[in-house]
């Protein structure tokens with residue numbers, strides 16, 4: 001078992017309950033405001049602290065050497081940057097790494113690093129468990145414990161960076177597709193995006209970050225208003241309200257018609273497309289009629305389709321269709337003019353495949 005110390009941040013000054021300030025949990029604007037109003041510091045000090053933490057990966061305030069000794073001592077009294085441990089690091093033969101990470105209050109979450117060609121994608125979690133209850137997902141079986149803070153989300157990326165560097169790689173893409181429904185934890189996800197996109201910090205490009213949702217329409221509307229210009233993925237899994245509501249309880253709260261309306265007006269950057277995630281379940285959503293209806297559903301919405309054959313996990317009631325049936329489904333969508341990828345189920349041997357993350 002390998003152990004890594006990772007940057008982890010509590011959500012806010014007030015949340016810690018003892019008035020201790022955690023500078024690493026905040027987007028730069030908020031950190032500036034806090035520094036000015038609560039610590040009586042000029043704004044540029046916030047920029048220095050932010051760069052130390054998010055650009056250089058330094059979480060020990062005493063090592064922030066361009067701050068005066070007095071200021072560092074003062075900050076050490078008023079600020080606390082918390083760390084978390086990576087409990088278990090597992091690797092597959094084809095290079096996928098799954099890290100199980102323990103939060104400061106003892107919960108386990110998972111993040112997965114997937115190298116592919118010159119891309120290294122990290123899949124990050126946003127909640128401990130998930131309350132969406134999708135029938136084909138291992139995380140759903142855990143139930144819901146709590147939201148992750150923005151710091152805990154960014155902390156996974158810090159860990160990913162350390163792990164990738166060990167093998168001479170660099171995380172190039174981030175997908176919010178791990179444990180949890182990102183838009184069910186909107187504020188933390190928004191703050192984590194602000195931190196990750198900030199040029200003073202990790203400086204990710206909007207083109208390299210994808211947030212995935214199971215169809216949380218209220219969150220989609222808020223995300224649309226922020227105009228982050230990141231990529232969007234949506235997990236559809238059936239073109240009919242009836243089957244979708246059976247597979248994904250969130251569809252009872254926000255029916256397919258409402259979801260499609262939100263997707264139609266979602267502000268996409270030029271030449272970008274929404275990624276449609278579709279988990280194929282034998283005999284449930286894999287007929288040619290389903291393929292034709294799916295093609296009809298997304299007509300007029302810039303989109304590409306990712307098909308994923310379900311990775312059965314312990315207790316999972318579904319099986320994947322045969323390769324022949326999968327290809328028929330894929331061909332039907334291609335003939336309708338869609339770009340369709342059949343996602344390889346990488347990481348399945350260590351339960352790091354899609355829908356398999358369950359802190360095991």
Ligand code: SF4
Pocket residue numbers: 130131132133134137138139140178179180181214355
């Ligand atoms: S598929 Fe996503 S939204 Fe659905 S239960 Fe699993 S983690 Fe939650």
